Amino acid sequence: MSIAEITPQEFDLFRSLIEQKVGIGLTQEKRRFLGRKLARRIKELSLSSYASYYRLVGSREGEAELARLLGMVTIGQTQFFRGDHQFTLFADKLLPQILERKKDGGRVRFWSAACSMGQEPYSIAILLLEKTRQARDLDMKILATDVDRESLRFAHAGRYPGSVKAEVPSPYLSRHFKLEKGPGGEGYRVREEVRRLISFRTLNLLTFPYPMAGPFDAVWLRNTMIYFGAPAKKAILAEVQRLLVPGGFLCLGGSESLLGLDARFSLLSHAVYVKS
Numbered sequence: 149m150s151i152a153e154i155t156p157q158e159f160d161l162f163r164s165l166i167e168q169k170v171g172i173g174l175t176q177e178k179r180r181f182l183g184r185k186l187a188r189r190i191k192e193l194s195l196s197s198y199a200s201y202y203r204l205v206g207s208r209e210g211e212a213e214l215a216r217l218l219g220m221v222t223i224g225q226t227q228f229f230r231g232d233h234q235f236t237l238f239a240d241k242l243l244p245q246i247l248e249r250k251k252d253g254g255r256v257r258f259w260s261a262a263c264s265m266g267q268e269p270y271s272i273a274i275l276l277l278e279k280t281r282q283a284r285d286l287d288m289k290i291l292a293t294d295v296d297r298e299s300l301r302f303a304h305a306g307r308y309p310g311s312v313k314a315e316v317p318s319p320y321l322s323r324h325f326k327l328e329k330g331p332g333g334e335g336y337r338v339r340e341e342v343r344r345l346i347s348f349r350t351l352n353l354l355t356f357p358y359p360m361a362g363p364f365d366a367v368w369l370r371n372t373m374i375y376f377g378a379p380a381k382k383a384i385l386a387e388v389q390r391l392l393v394p395g396g397f398l399c400l401g402g403s404e405s406l407l408g409l410d411a412r413f414s415l416l417s418h419a420v421y422v423k424s
């Protein structure tokens with residue numbers, strides 16, 4: 149049985165519940181995104197409607213399902229230039245070092261390893277265009293991967309709601325986004341010049357070995373390993389280590405560290421490591 153699109157009233161019910169439980173206020177632009185995720189889950193559980201799923205997650209027996217619902221929402225949380233200090237460090241220190249190493253030419257490769265809806269790789273791409281004007285002839289590419297196909301589809305389209313104005317510094321917004329007006333209101337599309345720096349691919353970080361050849365000059369693996377146990381984290385880090393160039397950089401999320409996990413990296417700055 150197919151499940152109809154979620155109505156604004158049904159969305160409001162879930163939105164209030166999520167806000168009350170984890171303090172995340174979903175904007176109206178997330179209605180279809182959440183609706184599609186819920187519809188898939190409703191089918192898997194052989195339920196018939198959003199209302200029956202809502203009753204389940206509100207019930208005592210539905211506690212595990214409620215945790216899963218909250219996971220659906222928090223797991224993809226991201227934003228442009230999330231963790232400002234790391235992007236500043238990248239633009240001012242790491243990128244100049246990487247370019248210095250390539251001053252005689254060569255490939256520059258970056259990997260955003262759990263890119264969610266694309267804000268992270270687009271932030272990197274914007275900084276590449278902003279900070280490497282003199283080196284635009286370098287062969288620079290960003291690989292952006294995630295396990296969630298729907299997030300990747302969204303990322304690939306590069307269309308974001310008007311609320312990104314609060315995340316992207318205004319000179320970058322005017323240079324790298326195109327204002328689009330549609331029935332859903334004002335939105336921004338990442339310009340072609342930025343989009344063409346990125347290839348989006350599906351990749352499950354728990355399926356080894358990874359199919360890419362690399363090597364990468366820097367990897368962003370942020371706010372994702374928190375969902376995995378120590379053995380999985382170690383296996384992921386071994387792959388990242390293999391795929392980084394010597395002296396390559398690894399950026400983790402602000403609350404993450406490699407403490408006790410992998411000694412083959414040294415700490416450079418908060419949550420930023422160098423391959424030893």
Ligand SMILES: C[S@@+](CC[C@H](N)C(=O)[O-])C[C@H]1O[C@@H](n2cnc3c(N)ncnc32)[C@H](O)[C@@H]1O
Pocket residue numbers: 222223224225226227230261262263264265268293294295296299351352353354369370371372375401
């Ligand atoms: C909180 S988001 C992080 C997005 C971005 N890196 C950031 O820090 O803003 C976590 C992402 O990890 C992805 N993810 C979860 N499990 C994964 C797996 N096994 N393989 C690849 N990606 C995974 C989710 O789909 C989600 O997009």
